[in-house]
Amino acid sequence: MSDTIEKVKCLIIGSGPAGYTAAIYAARANMSPVLYQGAQPGGQLTTTNDVENFPGYPDGITGPEMMMELQKQAERFGTDVRGGWITKVDFSGDVHKVWVNDEKEIHADTIIISTGASAKYLGLESEQKYLKLGGGVSACAVCDGFFYRNQEVVIVGAGDSACEEAHYLSKLCKKVTMLVRRDAFRASKIMEARVRNTENIEILLNTETDEVLGDGQVVTGVRAKNNKTGEVIDIPATGFFVAIGHKPNTDIFKDYLTLDETGYIINEPGTTRTNVEGVFVSGDAADHVYRQAITAAGTGCMAALDAERYLAAKDSTFEVSTSTYN
Numbered sequence: 374m375s376d377t378i379e380k381v382k383c384l385i386i387g388s389g390p391a392g393y394t395a396a397i398y399a400a401r402a403n404m405s406p407v408l409y410q411g412a413q414p415g416g417q418l419t420t421t422n423d424v425e426n427f428p429g430y431p432d433g434i435t436g437p438e439m440m441m442e443l444q445k446q447a448e449r450f451g452t453d454v455r456g457g458w459i460t461k462v463d464f465s466g467d468v469h470k471v472w473v474n475d476e477k478e479i480h481a482d483t484i485i486i487s488t489g490a491s492a493k494y495l496g497l498e499s500e501q502k503y504l505k506l507g508g509g510v511s512a513c514a515v516c517d518g519f520f521y522r523n524q525e526v527v528i529v530g531a532g533d534s535a536c537e538e539a540h541y542l543s544k545l546c547k548k549v550t551m552l553v554r555r556d557a558f559r560a561s562k563i564m565e566a567r568v569r570n571t572e573n574i575e576i577l578l579n580t581e582t583d584e585v586l587g588d589g590q591v592v593t594g595v596r597a598k599n600n601k602t603g604e605v606i607d608i609p610a611t612g613f614f615v616a617i618g619h620k621p622n623t624d625i626f627k628d629y630l631t632l633d634e635t636g637y638i639i640n641e642p643g644t645t646r647t648n649v650e651g652v653f654v655s656g657d658a659a660d661h662v663y664r665q666a667i668t669a670a671g672t673g674c675m676a677a678l679d680a681e682r683y684l685a686a687k688d689s690t691f692e693v694s695t696s697t698y699n
């Protein structure tokens with residue numbers, strides 16, 4: 374542990390659209406925000422290809438590009454953007470304490486949590502084995518699809534993510550087999566139609582993954598079972614993509630903040646306030662309904678405004694900036 378404790382007015386944890394938007398607003402309100410980027414700088418959008426639904430980009434923009442622009446915008450107003458991972462927090466007293474990489478201790482008047490969510494896996498032993506080996510299991514088609522050019526892959530899931538990723542893979546791979554555990558998609562109709570209309574995507578309904586097959590080093594196929602007929606088939610594949618949803622990154626807060634049964638932080642309706650004064654939440658860490666970049670950005674803005682008002686109410690010398698409302 375370091376013996377110098379840094380004191381900050383506003384600490385932002387996470388670097389997705391929520392974190393950077395909170396930073397832009399907090400910086401413009403003279404809160405001198407410090408932002409820790411976490412393990413995946415730029416957040417989930419860095420694993421997305423084209424973002425076509427964020428207002429202001431009529432021709433679309435890639436996720437990584439958009440995140441670089443958001444970072445630049447946050448830095449332009451003075452946000453101190455740092456690499457590092459918050460490993461521990463203590464929200465039991467008036468001062469909110471956090472530790473960076475188990476070493477550096479920071480005391481913050483306000484905290485904005487924008488830690489987002491992480492990809493879920495099936496949990497099969499064979500899946501985890503090849504994931505750890507880097508041998509053909511992935512939860513990010515945009516990151517890893519390129520490695521499977523002209524090859525055959527399998528993808529699990531039937532939500533918007535799975536459809537988006539299957540479609541992305543179909544442009545690179547010879548064939549994409551999509552395993553859907555029910556007889557229906559969860560995805561929006563337009564996304565479902567897109568995969569259904571893609572020639573090299575084969576959809577297997579009522580089908581679950583039994584095992585990821587491999588040669589000990591890399592994936593060679595997937596054993597799948599029809600849960601209606603009991604039929605088992607081996608599908609040749611060099612890549613196995615998992616797109617079955619996400620888990621909020623909130624474990625380090627569970628001793629202090631109220632979470633729902635899945636781990637999403639519960640905020641006061643209509644605000645970004647958590648059950649701890651001075652601690653605010655934005656983005657996917659609290660949102661299991663919308664989970665969009667634009668809604669994350671919106672709640673990032675709200676969190677900075679809530680934090681600013683909290684500081685102003687606590688400290689009469691800290692004035693609420695008018696610029697944030699422009």
Ligand code: NDP
Nearest residue numbers: 530531532533534535537554555559616617618662663664
């Ligand atoms: P979702 O929770 O929407 O979908 C998860 C999918 O995975 C479901 O089809 C689910 O099946 C399936 N699944 C879950 N567990 C398993 C399992 N163990 N085995 C097999 N299948 C499983 O997650 P997404 O990540 O797709 O989407 C999250 C949110 O983000 C949604 O609100 C979505 O609309 C949004 N999104 C929007 C996009 C866009 O607009 N461009 C792109 C991507 C996401 P079942 O249906 O049976 O539960």
